[in-house]
Amino acid sequence: MHSRQSPASRGARRPRLRLLITVTVVTLLIALWYLLRYELGDHQETTWYPAAPGCDLHQGPCGVGLEEDERLTLAIPVEGDIRPLESLPLEVRVDGVEAQNVRVVFEGGGMDMGEHRFHLDAVQGGEPGRFQGVGQLGICTRERMTWRARVSFDAPRGRLGSTFDLDVERSLP
Numbered sequence: 001m002h003s004r005q006s007p008a009s010r011g012a013r014r015p016r017l018r019l020l021i022t023v024t025v026v027t028l029l030i031a032l033w034y035l036l037r038y039e040l041g042d043h044q045e046t047t048w049y050p051a052a053p054g055c056d057l058h059q060g061p062c063g064v065g066l067e068e069d070e071r072l073t074l075a076i077p078v079e080g081d082i083r084p085l086e087s088l089p090l091e092v093r094v095d096g097v098e099a100q101n102v103r104v105v106f107e108g109g110g111m112d113m114g115e116h117r118f119h120l121d122a123v124q125g126g127e128p129g130r131f132q133g134v135g136q137l138g139i140c141t142r143e144r145m146t147w148r149a150r151v152s153f154d155a156p157r158g159r160l161g162s163t164f165d166l167d168v169e170r171s172l173p
Contacts, residue, residue: 046152046159057149057166058082061091064162070096074104074151074164076135082168084137084145092120092151094129097160099153102131106138109146109165113138143170 049072055062061075075091076082092102106116120133137147145168152161 046161049160049162051163051165055164057164061093062164063093066097066160066162068096070094072151072153072160072162074149076166082137082166084139084168084170086136088135088137090118090120090133090135092131092153094131094153097155097157099129099131099155102151102153104133104135105150105152106135107148107150108138109148111142111145113145113147137168139170144168145170 049064049066052062052064057074057076058081061073063071063073065071071094073093073095075093076088077091078086078088082088090104092104094102102120102122104118104120106118107113116136116138118133118135120131123130123132131153147166147168149164149166150161151164152159
């Protein structure tokens with residue numbers, strides 16, 4: 001025995017189905033827009049300056065010259081070694097150019113560890129061009145992992161940045 005649906009009940013289901021399809025398509029488009037914006041956000045139109053060779057963030061701040069009389073400096077002032085899964089104080093100093101929207105992105109060197117993004121806040125009541133925040137490195141199965149810190153900021157002439165590499169020993173529980 002087949003139960004037959006009346007034409008009226010079939011017609012009532014079609015608008016609901018169309019609405020469900022429309023909502024699904026809109027949701028997918030929003031998700032795609034967000035994903036593309038997120039993935040491309042830190043790479044678009046950034047003028048990257050070469051990293052300072054031989055600098056060791058374990059020993060102290062590392063800096064790089066930008067244009068004439070401009071400098072970008074990153075410091076991770078911790079007691080002892082920089083370790084994964086520990087809160088890391090991040091300090092960025094930008095001299096000679098107005099800086100806003102300062103961020104530090106950690107990414108694994110030679111291994112896809114994802115991107116760990118941290119936005120820094122301007123130091124209130126201090127010198128202009130000083131920014132602070134807290135970051136963290138992910139855990140890795142290797143004994144020693146090279147991480148790259150991409151530091152970037154918005155300046156009047158566009159987004160500027162540099163990279164700093166650091167080797168981190170794996171923490172043992």
